Amino acid sequence: MGNENSLREQKILSYTGFAAKANKIVYGKRGLRNYIRSFQRKKVILIPKDTGSRVKLDVIKHCQIFDVPYIELNYTKSDLAKTLGKQNISVVGITDENIIEGILKTIQ
Incomplete structure (x- = not known):
């Protein structure tokens, strides 16, 4: 089961x-926001x-x-x-609806 979650997260x-x-x-x-x-x-x-924890709680509350x-x-x-080719990124949103659909299908 843990390996399945790992594969899901790699897909994400x-x-x-x-x-x-x-x-x-x-x-x-x-x-x-x-x-x-x-x-x-x-x-x-x-x-x-x-x-x-402050950032996480703030984002989750808004979500x-x-x-x-x-x-x-x-992942860290x-x-x-x-993955993004950036530094110091803690939370991201994705704007492409096709990619969002793929991610949401991966977690179902």
Whole structure:
């Protein structure tokens, strides 16, 4: 069962890499809040396991208020940042609806 979860998370990171190459990633406090509140139909937020508790609680609270799905990953912030080709990324949103659909199918 643990191996299955690991494969799912690797798929999610792959989708995230595609989104980054297509420039369909949102990050940063202001960017994420605007994204969560936006009128885009499909949304998803990815939260690495070592994200600070204040940031994590704030993002989860906003996701719950605006009914946005979020995924708490077993990967670290540095794993996520490496996938995106960035540094110091703790939470990301994806704006491409096809990639979001793929991620949401992966976790079901």
